[in-house]
Amino acid sequence: MTTPEDEDREDAPAMPGRELLDAWTVPEPGADLTDRVLQHMEASLASETVVSMQERRRGGVGLALVGIAMVAAAALVLSLVQLWSAGPGQREAPAVAAPIVVRIPYPVAVPTPVEAVPVAVEPPTVEAPPTVEEPPVEAPPTVERPRKVEATSERPQRSRDLKNPFAFFGSDKHRDPAKSKPREPAGTATLRIRTGASYSPATVYLDGKAIGTTPIVKTKVPAGLHTVEWAWPDGEWAKSTVTLEAGETQVLEGLPSDLKNPYR
Amino acid sequence: MTAGAQREPAAAAPLERHELEGATLLAAQRDERWARRALVQTYQGRVHALVWRLLAGAGRRDQVEDLVQDAFLRVFRALPRFAPEGPARLSTWILSIATRAVIDELRRRRAVVMPVDDDLPGGERPDLHHEQRAVARAIAAAVASLSPEVRAAFVLRAYHDLDYAEIAQTLEVGLGTVKSRLWRARAALQEHLHELHEEIR
Numbered sequence: 001m002t003t004p005e006d007e008d009r010e011d012a013p014a015m016p017g018r019e020l021l022d023a024w025t026v027p028e029p030g031a032d033l034t035d036r037v038l039q040h041m042e043a044s045l046a047s048e049t050v051v052s053m054q055e056r057r058r059g060g061v062g063l064a065l066v067g068i069a070m071v072a073a074a075a076l077v078l079s080l081v082q083l084w085s086a087g088p089g090q091r092e093a094p095a096v097a098a099p100i101v102v103r104i105p106y107p108v109a110v111p112t113p114v115e116a117v118p119v120a121v122e123p124p125t126v127e128a129p130p131t132v133e134e135p136p137v138e139a140p141p142t143v144e145r146p147r148k149v150e151a152t153s154e155r156p157q158r159s160r161d162l163k164n165p166f167a168f169f170g171s172d173k174h175r176d177p178a179k180s181k182p183r184e185p186a187g188t189a190t191l192r193i194r195t196g197a198s199y200s201p202a203t204v205y206l207d208g209k210a211i212g213t214t215p216i217v218k219t220k221v222p223a224g225l226h227t228v229e230w231a232w233p234d235g236e237w238a239k240s241t242v243t244l245e246a247g248e249t250q251v252l253e254g255l256p257s258d259l260k261n262p263y264r
Numbered sequence: 265m266t267a268g269a270q271r272e273p274a275a276a277a278p279l280e281r282h283e284l285e286g287a288t289l290l291a292a293q294r295d296e297r298w299a300r301r302a303l304v305q306t307y308q309g310r311v312h313a314l315v316w317r318l319l320a321g322a323g324r325r326d327q328v329e330d331l332v333q334d335a336f337l338r339v340f341r342a343l344p345r346f347a348p349e350g351p352a353r354l355s356t357w358i359l360s361i362a363t364r365a366v367i368d369e370l371r372r373r374r375a376v377v378m379p380v381d382d383d384l385p386g387g388e389r390p391d392l393h394h395e396q397r398a399v400a401r402a403i404a405a406a407v408a409s410l411s412p413e414v415r416a417a418f419v420l421r422a423y424h425d426l427d428y429a430e431i432a433q434t435l436e437v438g439l440g441t442v443k444s445r446l447w448r449a450r451a452a453l454q455e456h457l458h459e460l461h462e463e464i465r
Contacts, residue, residue: 013450016403016457021422023399024321029312033329034304040333041300041340200371234364234436 062225062243187223187246192216195230196255202230202238204254214254223248230254282306283354293344304336307355310424311335311362317419318366320408321400331369335362352433359424360434363416370412398460406456410449417442418449 015021030036193204193216201214207227211219214230223246230238238254284292284306291299315331316323323331338361346357407415416435420426426434431442 013447013454015422015450016453020399020457021403023396024317024403025400026313026316027325029308029332030325030329033308033312033332034301036329037304037308037333037336038297038301041337044337045340200368234368 058243059225059241062241066225188220189223189244189246190249191219191221191226191228191242191244192249192251193219193228193230194251194253196253199236199255200232202232202236202254205229205231228252228254286348289346289348289354293346300340303339307358308332308336310355311358314359314362314419314424315366317407317423318363318370318412318415320415321404331366332362334369335365338362338365352430356426356430356434359420359426360430363420363434367412367416398463399457402456402460403453406449406452409452409456413437414445414448417445418453421446 191206193206193214195202195214203213204211204216205228206219206221208229221244223244225241225243228240228242240252240254242250242252244250284303288299288302292303312328312332315335316328319328319331335358339358342361346354348354352360407418410418413435417431420431420434421428428439428442428446432439435442437445
C-alpha cells in the first residue's frame with residue numbers, strides 16, 4: 001500500500017524501481033533448514049521445561065520451609081501464651097503421687113512436666129534417691145521418680161518469674177519488652193543479574209520493583225525467596241524465582257521466555 | 265525507470281503470499297509436530313530472506329541460519345497466543361518476530377555486518393549480469409549504511425509488502441516514525457545508486 005502523502009510528495013526521495021530492487025537476490029536456504037529449525041526448537045523448549053521444573057521444585061522447597069517456620073512460630077507463641085495466662089498459684093506444680101518426669105538433656109521450650117500414666121511405666125532400673133541427680137550426659141532420656149514436685153525445681157531459676165513470658169529465655173533484654181532492641185535482620189545475600197549472551201539489556205524488577213538495567217553487578221537483598229523479572233524494550237519478558245541463604249551469592253541470567261503479542 | 269515504477273515498488277513485488285491453513289495453524293498451536301513442520305516450511309523462505317537482507321547481505325550462511333532458528337524459536341514460544349481472528353496475518357506476525365530477533369542481534373553485535381566488498385557477496389549469483397551485480401552491491405551497501413531500525417522498515421516495505429501500519433506495529437513505533445525511516449532509507453538508496461550511475465557513465 002502506497003501512502004500518497006509520503007511517497008508521492010514532490011520532494012520525497014524516490015524508491016528504486018522493482019527491477020532494481022530485484023537485482024538484490026537472496027541465496028537459497030540450506031535444504032535441511034526445516035529439520036535444523038525444528039531440532040533447535042525442540043531442544044530449546046525441552047531444556048526450558050527442565051529449568052522450569054527445577055525452579056518449581058525450588059519454589060516448593062521454599063514454601064515447605066516457610067510452612068515449617070510458621071508452625072514452629074505458632075507453637076512457640078502458644079506456649080508463651082499458656083505461660084503468661086497461668087496464675088501464680090497454678091504455677092506451682094500440683095502434687096502428684098507419682099509423677100514421672102522425663103528429663104531431656106537439652107533445654108526445652110515448654111517447661112511443663114510431662115505427665116504419664118504411672119502404671120504403664122517400668123520402675124527405674126537405678127535406685128536413685130530423689131536428691132541425687134543423674135549425670136547430665138547419660139543416654140537419653142533418663143527417667144527418675146522424684147519425691148516431690150521439686151523435681152521441677154531443676155529448671156533454671158529464671159523460669160520462676162512466669163509473669164513475664166520473656167523471662168523464660170533468661171535474658172535481661174527480653175525481660176522487658178520495652179527495652180528490647182529490634183531483631184537483627186536474618187542476613188543478606190548478593191544477587192548478580194544479567195542478560196543472556198545474545199540479548200540486549202533488560203530492565204530488572206526485583207520483587208516487583210525496578211532496580212535498574214542489566215548487567216546488575218551486585219545487589220544486596222535479604223535472605224529468602226525473591227522474584228526477579230527481566231523486561232526487554234520490545235516486550236519480551238523473563239521471570240525467575242530464587243531462594244537465597246544469608247551470605248550466599250547467586251548469578252541470574254535472563255533469557256526471554258515469552259513474547260509480547262503485538263496484535264492483542 | 266519511470267516515475268510510476270519508482271513510486272510503487274511494493275505493489276509490483278513478486279512476493280509469496282501463501283498463508284498456513286487455519287486447521288494447520290490450530291494444530292501447530294497445540295504443539296502437533298506435523299503442523300509445526302508445515303509452519304516452518306511455509307514461512308522459512310520469507311524469514312530467511314528477511315534475515316539475510318537485514319544483515320545487508322553480509323551475514324555468513326551460518327549466522328543467517330542461526331538467526332532463522334532463533335526467530336522460529338520465538339515464534340513457537342509465542343504461537344499459542346497468536347489470535348488467528350486478529351488483524352494481523354500470520355506471515356506479518358512471524359516477520360515481525362523475526363525482525364525483532366535480527367534487530368536484537370544487530371544491536372548486540374554490530375560486527376556481524378561487515379562492509380560489502382567487491383567479491384561476490386553471499387546473495388549474488390555468478391550468472392547474473394555484471395550491471396545487475398553492481399546494482400545489488402549498491403543496494404546492499406546502502407542498506408548496510410542504515411541503522412537496524414531503518415533498514416528493517418525498508419526491507420519490510422520493499423521486499424515483504426508490509427504497509428505502513430504493519431511496519432509501525434512490527435517496529436512498535438508510530439506511523440510518522442515509519443515514514444521518516446523510509447524517507448532516510450530511500451535517500452540512502454538514491455545516493456548509492458546515483459554514485460553507481462556516475463561510475464557506469
